[in-house]
Amino acid sequence: MHPEKAKHDFEPKIIAFVCTWCTYAGADLAGTSRMQYPANVRVLKFPCTGRIDPAFILKAFQQGADGVLISGCHPGDCHYISGNFHARRRFAAFRKLLEFIGVDLSRIQFSWVSAAEGGKWVEVVTDLTERVRSLGPMQEFRELALEEQWSGAINTPELQEIYDQI
């Protein structure tokens, strides 16, 4: 029944922040329609895209995500009238900030997926997974998390000199 699964050296971890009214229902539809999409995506359900804080994206990367997907209702379809409009501005600004800091924006995907668009959900998730897979693991945040404040070099000439004096 199931198509043969390709073996990959690297399986990316994708965190999807989705709104409960549209994209979560869209992903549900994909499931109940028995559409296949990569199991790399971990779906986190939020009341609205307006509830998704830019800090969540940072946190996801710090906790080892290789890619992040933010998805909600199409403009005009928000259950709370304007939540996705606010989110759109917030993420437009946040993208610019991340770009300026030097984060690779191709690891972050924003999309509108309605409750009827199971197919689009599959397409968005597959595209992002394939793209992140070709980029490889997100090393920047992982390396940063392992670093300590000081340089870590304990054999500098200055320290050696002080040590010798003791």
Place this chain on the structure above:
Amino acid sequence: MSNHIDTSAYSAVTAAIRSEAARLLAGGEVSAVIGYLPARRKGSAQPAIITSADQAAELIFSPACVNNLAVYLTKAKKEVPKSGRIAITAKSCDMRALAGLIGESQLQRSDIHIIGLPCPGVLSSVADPSALLTTDTVASKCLECEFNLPQGADFTPAVNVTPPRGPSRYAAEIARLEAMTPAERWSFWKEQFSKCIRCYACRQVCPFCYCEQCVCDRNRPQMVETTPRPAGNLAWHIIRAIHLSGRCAGCAECERVCPMDIPLNLLNRKMARELKELYDYEAGFEPQEKGPLNSYLEKDDQSFIK
């Protein structure tokens, strides 16, 4: 190439604010005046709150009056008496901060009496307080300043000032960073943020960081690691920048107080530029009820959304 900046205006402004403060306090129009007094180090100045007309004669305005006094009117500074009207001396950058605070309902315009300061520029954080004001020693923000005369103040001394002229340091630095590859930018910021000791001086001095509890201090859930390690530092500075975008008045106090010399205002200037480009928003003298990130238009750009 350094050019001298005409500083003759300072003494005239000082005389004008002294008489205005004395008049306000003697007449009981305000209960206190927030201004600058000479500090112990030669040429330096410190913020002060005076409550009697006698003290008004000590008020000064000089190139060392760097502080943005708007911070003394925010919720974070509860020790400032809230009884009656308060007068505050404000440069045009500080006036934008006041306008922002009024727009965010942190202040009532009727509760404050603004004494506008015509300002030819102030010294940068690295310059000695007694140094001569030149285009080299002037603060970077002053080279970008377009409003040397504050607008919309209750009282502005009738003094003409010539703004400092020079190439903008922020624009040059932003252009330099934008020309880099993402990896180079990442390593630049990584190095800058690694210096951070998480003293939160940038938060303490910012007029817009008035939250009773900062999201970065919460530990359940903990969004930002509180120890001064690079991972938490990066998160703190990114969150700080995004929370200030669309609100920052550009007073550059964060950058001035940073003991580790992290170019914090560079992030603020970059975001201000992006918001200007995206939503045609600029911090101004007129209080605005809604900022660019808590309002929207249906036709906003969504080319980045699939």
